[in-house]
Amino acid sequence: xxxxxxxxxxxxxxxxxxxxxTVLYYVQEMQKRFGNPEFLSAEEIxxxxxxxxxxxxxxxxxxxxxVHQAIYNDELQEKLPLIQQAExxxxxxxxxxxxxxxxxxxxESVVLGTKKRLDKHxxxxxxxxxxxxxxxxxxxxxxxxxxxxxxxxxxxxxxxxNLALVQTFDYLETNYxxxxxxxxxxxxxxxxxxxxPCLNWPAVYEAVKERYS
Ligand SMILES: [Mg+2]
Numbered sequence: 001x002x003x004x005x006x007x008x009x010x011x012x013x014x015x016x017x018x019x020x021x022t023v024l025y026y027v028q029e030m031q032k033r034f035g036n037p038e039f040l041s042a043e044e045i046x047x048x049x050x051x052x053x054x055x056x057x058x059x060x061x062x063x064x065x066x067v068h069q070a071i072y073n074d075e076l077q078e079k080l081p082l083i084q085q086a087e088x089x090x091x092x093x094x095x096x097x098x099x100x101x102x103x104x105x106x107x108e109s110v111v112l113g114t115k116k117r118l119d120k121h122x123x124x125x126x127x128x129x130x131x132x133x134x135x136x137x138x139x140x141x142x143x144x145x146x147x148x149x150x151x152x153x154x155x156x157x158x159x160x161x162n163l164a165l166v167q168t169f170d171y172l173e174t175n176y177x178x179x180x181x182x183x184x185x186x187x188x189x190x191x192x193x194x195x196x197p198c199l200n201w202p203a204v205y206e207a208v209k210e211r212y213s
Pocket of ligand 1: 014015016017018160161162
């Protein structure tokens with residue numbers, strides 16, 4: 001028998017809240033700019049609301065405008081903190097599986113800054129697939145689910161924190177045969193998809209090892 005060393009299954013990594021602690025940076029900045037009437041720490045705000053758009057006292061024109069600017073600010077991407085231990089375990093996962101791409105709902109206009117950031121922390125080299133600039137009408141999770149489906153079965157797994165990818169897109173549930181390592185989650189949501197909840201990066205590594213090596 002010949003050993004095919006290039007026959008590793010292909011995987012994709014999400015970026016925000018999977019590798020990059022993007023929401024932490026946004027919350028810290030927005031506390032300074034738009035107030036913190038509940039006197040919560042940034043971590044407590046994330047615990048309570050998860051995303052900045054769910055924070056009631058930041059639901060105003062100025063705050064939304066700031067977020068909008070930030071999303072399109074390529075240089076800002078280089079400032080974002082990392083998710084704990086991502087830079088240690090993501091490369092280990094990419095030794096077991098073939099990292100084909102980073103699949104992100106970030107805008108295509110911030111791919112350069114995103115790449116600089118990934119390179120600086122020596123994340124494995126792979127194409128960054130971002131949401132097309134002109135596509136304003138499709139919700140991020142829907143765009144990503146469709147993209148993921150179009151890349152399967154070539155890409156058979158993704159590490160992603162977005163529960164909406166699993167829950168709100170019926171089309172994925174009926175058609176996607178791959179695996180979603182659901183980052184930052186402890187329990188498996190109700191779904192027919194092959195979802196493996198992984199609370200943190202060591203858990204992703206253990207789950208991937210168990211399944212593929
Ligand atoms: Mg994410």
